[in-house]
Each structure stands twice: as structure tokens, then as C-alpha cells.
Amino acid sequence: MAVLTSKEKKKIQKKILQLRVAIERHDRLYYKDSQPEISDFEYDCLKNELLHLESLLPEMVTGSSVGDDRGGNLLTRKHYTPMLSLENTYNLDDVFDFDARIRKLLAIERDIEYVIEPKVDGLAVNLVYEKGQLQYALTRGNGIEGDDVTDNVKTIVGLPLYIEHVPDLIEIRGEVYMDCEIFRKINAERIQMGEVAFANARNLASGTLKLMDSETVRSRHLKILLYGIGMGNDLEKQNEIYPFLRKRGFVSQTYYHVVVNLNGIADIIRELDGACKRLPYTTDGVVFKVNDRTLQEQLGATAKAPRWAFAYKFEPECGETILRNVTFQVGRTGVITPVAELDPVNLSGSCVARATLHNADDIAKKDIRIGDTVIVEKSGEIIPAIVGVKLENRPESGLEKLVFPTDCPCCCVRLIRLPAEVAWRCPNADCPEQIIQKIIYFASKTAMDIDGLGEAVVRKLVEIGRIKTSADIYTLKKEDLYFLGNFGDKSVNRLLSNIEHSKKTELWRFINGLGIPSIGEKMAKDLANYFHHWDALVSASMEDLGHIRGIGQKVAQGIFDYFCDPKNLDLLQQFQKIGFEFEEISVRHNPNFNHKIFALTGTLQQFTRTQAKALIEKNGGSVANTLSAGVDVLIAGSDAGQKLDVARKKNISVWTESDFVEKLG
Ligand code: IVH
Numbered sequence: 001m002a003v004l005t006s007k008e009k010k011k012i013q014k015k016i017l018q019l020r021v022a023i024e025r026h027d028r029l030y031y032k033d034s035q036p037e038i039s040d041f042e043y044d045c046l047k048n049e050l051l052h053l054e055s056l057l058p059e060m061v062t063g064s065s066v067g068d069d070r071g072g073n074l075l076t077r078k079h080y081t082p083m084l085s086l087e088n089t090y091n092l093d094d095v096f097d098f099d100a101r102i103r104k105l106l107a108i109e110r111d112i113e114y115v116i117e118p119k120v121d122g123l124a125v126n127l128v129y130e131k132g133q134l135q136y137a138l139t140r141g142n143g144i145e146g147d148d149v150t151d152n153v154k155t156i157v158g159l160p161l162y163i164e165h166v167p168d169l170i171e172i173r174g175e176v177y178m179d180c181e182i183f184r185k186i187n188a189e190r191i192q193m194g195e196v197a198f199a200n201a202r203n204l205a206s207g208t209l210k211l212m213d214s215e216t217v218r219s220r221h222l223k224i225l226l227y228g229i230g231m232g233n234d235l236e237k238q239n240e241i242y243p244f245l246r247k248r249g250f251v252s253q254t255y256y257h258v259v260v261n262l263n264g265i266a267d268i269i270r271e272l273d274g275a276c277k278r279l280p281y282t283t284d285g286v287v288f289k290v291n292d293r294t295l296q297e298q299l300g301a302t303a304k305a306p307r308w309a310f311a312y313k314f315e316p317e318c319g320e321t322i323l324r325n326v327t328f329q330v331g332r333t334g335v336i337t338p339v340a341e342l343d344p345v346n347l348s349g350s351c352v353a354r355a356t357l358h359n360a361d362d363i364a365k366k367d368i369r370i371g372d373t374v375i376v377e378k379s380g381e382i383i384p385a386i387v388g389v390k391l392e393n394r395p396e397s398g399l400e401k402l403v404f405p406t407d408c409p410c411c412c413v414r415l416i417r418l419p420a421e422v423a424w425r426c427p428n429a430d431c432p433e434q435i436i437q438k439i440i441y442f443a444s445k446t447a448m449d450i451d452g453l454g455e456a457v458v459r460k461l462v463e464i465g466r467i468k469t470s471a472d473i474y475t476l477k478k479e480d481l482y483f484l485g486n487f488g489d490k491s492v493n494r495l496l497s498n499i500e501h502s503k504k505t506e507l508w509r510f511i512n513g514l515g516i517p518s519i520g521e522k523m524a525k526d527l528a529n530y531f532h533h534w535d536a537l538v539s540a541s542m543e544d545l546g547h548i549r550g551i552g553q554k555v556a557q558g559i560f561d562y563f564c565d566p567k568n569l570d571l572l573q574q575f576q577k578i579g580f581e582f583e584e585i586s587v588r589h590n591p592n593f594n595h596k597i598f599a600l601t602g603t604l605q606q607f608t609r610t611q612a613k614a615l616i617e618k619n620g621g622s623v624a625n626t627l628s629a630g631v632d633v634l635i636a637g638s639d640a641g642q643k644l645d646v647a648r649k650k651n652i653s654v655w656t657e658s659d660f661v662e663k664l665g
Pocket of ligand 1: 083084085086117118119120121123124125174175227228287305309311
């Protein structure tokens, strides 16, 4: 290595310090707040740059850490053996270097056997069993001690609380994660409720695991996959761990390869990657592990990572495009969402023309400006995000700094930020845009399903002052609609008849339409199934609400407060006069549908999409918006397009409309 001049050294020292500050900040955002600002890829680039610079100046190495996810609210406990991180790369050549380094460290020429397995994109936990009994569960924390998340981990369905044929003390390690489908549902509900969406399933899983309210945690259906043993590992090979764990009732790795050397490794990785894409959860690469545990022990670990394991990660799909505009949208709860309007770019097979900019802090930190070349990332999740700016492409004449509004773009009332929230909100309950969004939501497919009462009509009716609340919809007369123009006799009659028909609907639709904080479609169904009658819900005590599975203290308080607020009571009184007739939904647990996830494509002859969805749900199934991993059955009507090909490729069962009718029984 060339000798560095003192000027070069100073420059590197400065850069190392800058990188450490930046990494520390991103660690805090990722591990503690579960709200990262940069993608894993960008983070790994920073880390790898730091490692590279530290290798040039070994005297600057301070013994790097593994990050720290401890939050400060939970009890902490020490791990029996440290929980380390993994060295990682995005470059296949490094995998061969890793193998060469291992052979050099062990001073052996022969081939080394490796296990290659999916890298689950969740958060690491350590389960401590004493005399077979689950004593406690810890997050990785700082590697030495972690947060005690035992109550939350115990909500995970199927996790064994007692195991047999194990040493008196055993640490079982793995990853807590959330299935993409659950993530999509929860995030879609958050967006519908005007809350800030989570960036990805991993962040939602990690935010969930740190909640103080186990009932909410239970409602989020976390899962766990175990792949390692800390203290108490008597096995000789890494690949014996998985059947060992499975025999004791754990979910463990099923897709893994044992290879005797690295010949043909690219094909194996490709095959594993294909298998990973079909999994219902996100993986972000593969992990190589030396199979022989004696060799693992000989190799040991650095302060940060074992020397016997290594992660090869896949780059997410990114694209470059131009940011044309940013609009600031007001949601129905007043949250302001900045939305980037982009020159369309093709990512993971879909055309992306809009992306989220998350929040004001995000815009300021990235210093994104209109006209900039931006990097858009879409990693399987629903919302494409802007992850960076190519400053080098910015015209020399510069671009104007993007300013987040201080006042509501609709009613000009000064925006506020609630403590511990990243979102800015318009606090004005009379803000026309909030009123419009609330009514649109009330009439939407997932609530009262009033066909014909879409955004354009609602907007006009609010703007002319004809309606101010969702209840006012039911006072509309023919002349109000004629007054809007664009309406002929037929459409006026149809809309008024749809409004009239909506009075006879399922209770959950009405509950969902009200926009009670934290209540989306799923929770509205749970409430309707529990209380059956509207009056019972309105007069429910905190204790009654506390009995409902999946509803935690905070949500219960939100519901209770909603029914105490005089403004809401006024609205409910207006509704009272309308005379709704609520039908009960009774779920029939039809084995053809129960617990299965369905997707729909093409045109069905006998049912609308909404009717088909209701039938699936009435029979115990659920419906996904996309043909994502986790979907069990695709129901294909006529003119089914690309989804049908995808389903066939992914071996998802396909039902025709007549299969569907037959299975309904
Ligand atoms: S083995 C000593 N195997 O990735 C660490 N880790 O980026 C040994 N991870 O902290 C870990 N899937 O939380 C291992 N199949 C897998 C994994 C896995 C996900 C996580 C784990 C680790 C992180 C490092």
C-alpha cells in the first residue's frame, strides 16, 4: 500500500469522522425510531466506505459496534453470548474473497462446505429457554444487552413456549418479521386514515415489536423464523440446526443449500433468489455460513461479526428520473403528505410516476429540489420512494430550494406538529380539503360504497356549501345535483337511489366510514362482529373495548374519546335521523376459503369486484389488492391479463368464475 502523505491522512480522518456521525444518526433512525431516511443499500454503502477508509488508517479503528436498537422504555437484559451482525457485500467477487480469507485463516487448502440460506429482512431476537421454558425474549440491542420484548414475542402464533430435549439453558435466535400482505393491509389502512405510512415491512415489524401494548402487537400478526443457537449449541453442523429447531416446533429455514465449494455459486444464488421471491415475506439477500461448527469456533468473530458467516445482498431496483413537481396533499385527518411527481420510470415491472417524499425532515435532509435528477427505489412494497438526489446533475445555475409549507395549502391555517410525530397537520377541523377527504372516504368502496359519489362530485358539493358532513349526503335532492351540471336525469336518479340503498348496509361499513382514529376496514369489522349493534358500540365502556382481541389500550381510548366528543355526537345525531338499517355479517368458515388469501383479475360475469370480495370474506377468506407473495388463489374472470401468467408461473391456484361459484357451495 502506498504511504499516505499527512495531508491525505487528514482528509481520510475527517471523512471517517463524518461517516461515523452520519452512520450513528442513521443507526438511531433505523434501530430506535424504525423510521429510516435512507435505503439499506445506501446505508451499506456508507458502512462499506467507512470500513474501506478504516483499513487505510488502522489506527482510527475503535472497535466498531453492531448498532443499537434499545429504545429506553423497555427493561433490558444481557445476552448469554453476544449477538453480532454480519459482514455484507453487494458484489459476487467478494464472496470468493470471503472463502479465500477463511481458508487462509484456517490455514487449509481444501474446499470448505457452506450453507447458503435466505437473509430474512426483519429484526433479530434472542429467545432464552431455561429447563425448556421460554423465560424471555430480547432484541439484539447493542449486541451485549437487548430490550425485553417477551410479552410481544409471546403474541406470535405457533411460537413454542415449552420445548423438550434441549440443554437446561439454550438461546434460540432468529428474525421477527411481518408478511408483505399484512404490511400492505396495515399500511393501506394507515394511508386511508391519513397517517404516515411505514417505509417497509421491516420497519413496521420492528416498530411493532417495541410497542408497550401487546394487544396491538397481536393484531399485527408478527411471525418468527429461527436460524441459530447461541448458548447451548451441541450440534456439529450448521445445517443440523434447522431440523433440530423444526422438531421442537419452531419455524426454521426450509430453503437452503449445502455446497461443498463455490463452483456454480451464481446459479445457486439465482435459484435461491427465485425461491425467496415466492416467499410471503421480504428477504434482502443470502447468508453464507461455514457448515462445520468446529471450524466456526476456530474462526471466531470480530467485535462486529462472526468470521464464519457473510451476507451477499441483492441491490434493490432503483431508477433515475427527473422530479417535475411536488404537491402537498391534505389527508382526511389533516396530515400533509408531500408527493413527488416524476417523469415516468420503469421499476420492478411497473411504471412509476409518483413517489412519496415521506415528510418535511426528509425533504430538507436530502435537499431535494424541483428539476433534480432523483433516485427512486421500489423494493417490492407498495409505495415507491425517493432515496436520493444526484447533486452532480444539478444545473450550475442551481435550483430553487423546496420549501415545505408552513400553512395549510387549502385553508391557510398554520400547520402544527404533534409531539413525537414526524407529520405536519392542518389543525382546522373545518378545513374544506379535510371535509372533502372525509366525505370521499365515507362514500368509498371500503366504507358505504356509494357508487357515483366520487371525488369530483363531493368536491363540488362541498365547494358550493351544499354539504359539510357525511350525513348531509342523505339530504341531497334532485335539484342539488342538477345544479352541479354534468348530471342528466338518469345519473341523478341513479346516484340518489345509490345513496338511498346505502342506508341498508353492513354495520362495519358505517363504522369504517366515520373515520374514528385508528379504525380502518379490518378493525371496523372486528368492532361490528363484537358489538353487533350500533348502540352497543356507541355506549361501550373502556372495559368493553378492552375485551376485543386486537384492540389495545391506545386504540380503545381513541374509540372511547370519539364517542365523547360533542362535535362527533352532533354528527351522530344527524345520522340518527336518517334511519340506517344495519345487516350483520356472519362469517361462515367455508374450508375452501377459510384463512386463504385471494386475488381477483379480469371481469366476472355474475359479480362486481365488491360483491366477490364480500362473498370471499363472508366465507372466511381475505382479498389482496395485488398478486403478491402469500396469495393462495387467483380468481380469473374473462380477459384476465398478465396476472394470470404470473399466477401460473408462481404456481398459485387459479379458479375460474364457475370454480368460484362451485366452491361457495
Ligand atoms: S446468521 C452472528 N442468518 O441479518 C450473526 N442472520 O445483517 C449471525 N439475518 O443480525 C446471523 N437472516 O438479524 C443469520 N439467515 C440468517 C439471517 C440473519 C437475517 C439478520 C440477523 C443479523 C443481520 C445481519
